Amino acid sequence: MKWFITIWRTLNKPAKYLTLGTISLSAFLMGIIFWGGFNTALEMTNTEAFCISCHSMESKPYQELQQTVHWSNHSGVRATCPDCHVPHNWTRKIARKMEASHDVWGWLLQTVNTDEKFEAKRLEMASREWKRFDRDDSLACKNCHDYASMKWESMSKLAQKQMKRAAEIDQSCVDCHKGIAHKLPDMGTSRAPELIAQVGSGESSLQVGGTYFTALTKPLYFNDTTDVEAGTLNIATKVTVLETQGDRVKVGIDGWRKKVGAGRVIYYDFGLNILSAQLSKEAALEEGVMEIFEQKEDPMTGLQWQRVEAKIWTEKDFLVKDLQPLWDYARETYSTSCSVCHTQPSEAHFDANTWPGMFQGMIAFVNMDQDTQALVQKYLQEHSSTFDKSAH
Structure with missing residues (x-):
C-alpha cells in the first residue's frame, strides 16, 4: 500500500523544474503515442490475415470466398473479410469490435471448431450478419458498389428492372444478394431464412x-x-x-x-x-x-x-407447437417494413376480408419473400377488426 501512496503523492506534487509548456507538450506527445499504438493495434485486427488466423474461419468461410466473384473477377478487385464485415465508419467500427467479443468467446469455447458444428450454426451466424447488413443498409457493399455509378445498359432487362427499383429506394443489397460470398445455410424448403432462424x-x-x-x-x-x-x-x-x-x-x-x-x-x-x-x-x-x-x-x-x-x-x-413466435415475427416485420413510407394502419383498422387488398398494395414498396408476405398478411387478417372489436 505504501508504494501506491508514494505514487499518488508524487503525481499530486507541484512540478519544481518543469514548465507548463513542457508538461503540455509531453502530454500531447504521449497522447499521440497512445493513439498511434491503439490505432495500429486496431488495424492489425482489421486484416484478412488476422481473420483467418482462426482455424474455423480459414477452413470454412475463407475457402468458400475463394470460389466466388468477390475473390477473382475480370477487374481484379478483391474483397477481403474486413471489407464486408467491419464498418468503415469509425464509430460503427468500434461498436463492431465490441460486438466481436462474442466471437472471441465462441473461439474459446470452440463453438464452430468442426465442420459439423459450423454447419449447425451456419443459419444462426448468417442470419445475424444479414440483420447487421440490413441495419446498416448494406453500407459495406455500397462502399464499393454505388447505385449512381452502375452501367444499366450492360445489364439484362430483368436486372435493369430490379436494380433500378432498388436504386430508387436505396435498397439494402443483402435483401436480394444473400449467398454472394459464402454458401447459403441449409434452409430446406425455406424462402424466409430470418424467420426460420427465429422460430426454428x-x-x-x-x-x-x-x-x-x-x-x-x-x-x-x-x-x-x-x-x-x-x-x-x-x-x-x-x-x-x-x-x-x-x-x-x-x-x-x-x-x-x-x-x-x-x-x-x-x-x-x-x-x-x-x-x-x-x-x-x-x-x-x-x-x-x-x-x-x-x-x-x-x-x-x-x-x-x-x-x-x-x-x-x-x-x-x-x-x-407455439404460434406466438410466428405472430411476433410478423408484427415486427409489419412494423419495420411498412412504416418506411408512412405510418402503417393498425391491425384492427380493417376487417379480415379487406386486408389482403390493402396489404398487396403495400408490398409493392417493400422487399419480402413469399413466406413472409403470406405470414404478415395472415397475421393482419387474424388480428383485424373481425376478431378485435376494440378499434371500431
Missing part, C-alpha cells in the same frame, strides 16, 4: 393427436411415399397430427370451403378469405381426403360454404 425448423418429435402450426408454406402429398404433390399447406395454419410415418405426417386441416367447382381451397373460418390450404383438383375429389360436416349460405355473397376437414400428408419439418 420444427418440433423434434410430433405426437399423434397433438396440434401444431406450419412455420412455412409446405407441399401436401397423397400418401407417405409418393412425390406427387396434392396441394399446398399455408404458413401459420393449425393442423392436427393423425399419423406419422418416416419423414412424413398425416394431418387434419379444419376449415371451410366454398361449394364452387371442386372446392379445393380451405379457409380459416366461414365467410373469411384467410387461406389455410389449397388442394389440387385430384386431391379435393379423392375419396377419404375431404370430410364434410355442415353447410350454410353466406348472406353477403349468397355462396354455399361447407365446414370440412382435409386428411392429407405432408413433411414432418417446419411444424411448431
Whole structure:
C-alpha cells in the first residue's frame, strides 16, 4: 500500500523544474503515442490475415470466398473479410469490435471448431450478419458498389428492372444478394431464412393427436411415399397430427370451403378469405381426403360454404407447437417494413376480408419473400377488426 501512496503523492506534487509548456507538450506527445499504438493495434485486427488466423474461419468461410466473384473477377478487385464485415465508419467500427467479443468467446469455447458444428450454426451466424447488413443498409457493399455509378445498359432487362427499383429506394443489397460470398445455410424448403432462424425448423418429435402450426408454406402429398404433390399447406395454419410415418405426417386441416367447382381451397373460418390450404383438383375429389360436416349460405355473397376437414400428408419439418413466435415475427416485420413510407394502419383498422387488398398494395414498396408476405398478411387478417372489436 505504501508504494501506491508514494505514487499518488508524487503525481499530486507541484512540478519544481518543469514548465507548463513542457508538461503540455509531453502530454500531447504521449497522447499521440497512445493513439498511434491503439490505432495500429486496431488495424492489425482489421486484416484478412488476422481473420483467418482462426482455424474455423480459414477452413470454412475463407475457402468458400475463394470460389466466388468477390475473390477473382475480370477487374481484379478483391474483397477481403474486413471489407464486408467491419464498418468503415469509425464509430460503427468500434461498436463492431465490441460486438466481436462474442466471437472471441465462441473461439474459446470452440463453438464452430468442426465442420459439423459450423454447419449447425451456419443459419444462426448468417442470419445475424444479414440483420447487421440490413441495419446498416448494406453500407459495406455500397462502399464499393454505388447505385449512381452502375452501367444499366450492360445489364439484362430483368436486372435493369430490379436494380433500378432498388436504386430508387436505396435498397439494402443483402435483401436480394444473400449467398454472394459464402454458401447459403441449409434452409430446406425455406424462402424466409430470418424467420426460420427465429422460430426454428420444427418440433423434434410430433405426437399423434397433438396440434401444431406450419412455420412455412409446405407441399401436401397423397400418401407417405409418393412425390406427387396434392396441394399446398399455408404458413401459420393449425393442423392436427393423425399419423406419422418416416419423414412424413398425416394431418387434419379444419376449415371451410366454398361449394364452387371442386372446392379445393380451405379457409380459416366461414365467410373469411384467410387461406389455410389449397388442394389440387385430384386431391379435393379423392375419396377419404375431404370430410364434410355442415353447410350454410353466406348472406353477403349468397355462396354455399361447407365446414370440412382435409386428411392429407405432408413433411414432418417446419411444424411448431407455439404460434406466438410466428405472430411476433410478423408484427415486427409489419412494423419495420411498412412504416418506411408512412405510418402503417393498425391491425384492427380493417376487417379480415379487406386486408389482403390493402396489404398487396403495400408490398409493392417493400422487399419480402413469399413466406413472409403470406405470414404478415395472415397475421393482419387474424388480428383485424373481425376478431378485435376494440378499434371500431
